[in-house]
Amino acid sequence: MAERTFRQRLQDGETTIGTFQIIDSPMVSEIVGLSGMDFTIIDQEHGPLTAESSVGMCAAAAQGGAAPIVRVRENTEGEIQRALDVGAAGVEIPQIETREDAEAAVEHARFSPLGGRGLSPYTRAAGYNGGPDYTDTQNEEVTVIVHIEGERGVENLDEIMAVEGIDVLFLGPYDMSQSIGIPGQVRHERVEELMDEVCERAGEAGKIVGTFADDPEMARRWIDVGAQYIALLEDAPILMDALADRREAIVDSE
Known part of the structure; x- marks a missing residue:
């Protein structure tokens, strides 16, 4: 049996755990997978990352066993196309607030007939030489993740969920907190109520939800x-905390 793609794993109902990467290093990408x-x-x-730096990071993540997902800077054709052309398994698109935003995201991320993504058969995603099944394979395997990050996105959730071609609704708790006037208070009951509402409505609609967590307790919640x-x-705070903990263990033992 062929190995399931990351998108298939989500569709099969699996819970998946990953991390954000801002360190500009393919080695870190590989380590994430090996972990x-x-x-x-x-x-x-x-982060400081670009399409150029993301090429090696996508390859290294996949080598280590982690699906490389690129969070682009904005919901534009060029940003999304470049992220997918360098070999990302999926794309995260920030600040989706309306049905029109969601439709644009799908249009940029899917090839015809599902969208209008620009086509070149000579990209890394195409194995540098394309093939007759390239566009169908990408449409089948690429994971499209849209960020719901504020009250307006929640208000328009039903219209956003009605757009075909979106795989994951990603809730951004930090931007959510800022949108309601309590920036950074991601465990505030008002933030959690908004996010709970989205999770409930998405579950009823059969949609997959994702989010960010500062620690395992928040993740389990x-x-x-x-x-x-x-x-x-x-990756950066994980590394920093691990080093601080080890130094503290040495100092405390003296």
């Missing part, structure tokens, strides 16, 4: 209400 994480989100929106795609922290 057992299911995916790494190569963060072009809030959202898994318990149905989230399948959990981004646990980021």
Whole structure:
């Protein structure tokens, strides 16, 4: 039996755990996979990463066993097309607030007849030489993840969920907190109520939900209400905390 794609795993109901990556290093991408994480989100929106640096990171993540997901800077054709052309298994698209936003995201991420993604058979995603099944394979395997990050997105959730071609509704708790005037308070009851509402409505509609978690406790809280795609922290603070803990253990033992 052929190995299931990351998109198929989500569709089969699996809970997947990954992390955001802002360190510009293919080695980190590979380590994320070797650690057992299911995916790494190569963060072009809030990190220093580019299409050029993402090429090696996508290859290294896949080599280590993690699906490379690229978070683009904005919902535009060029941003999404480049992320997928360099070999990402999926794309995360920020600030989706309306049906029109969602439709644009799908249009940029899917090839015809599902969308209007620009086609070149000579990209890394195409194996540099395309083939008759390239566009169908990409449409079948690429994971499209849209960010619901504020009250407006929640208000328009039904219209967003009605758009075909979206795989995951990703709830951004930090932007959500900012949108309701309590920036950074991601465990505030008002933020959790909004996110609970989305999880409930998405579950009723048969849609997959994802979110970010600062720690395992926060991750389990959202898994318990149905989230399948959990981004646990980021590579930089994970590394920093691990080093600080080890130094503290040495100093305390003296």
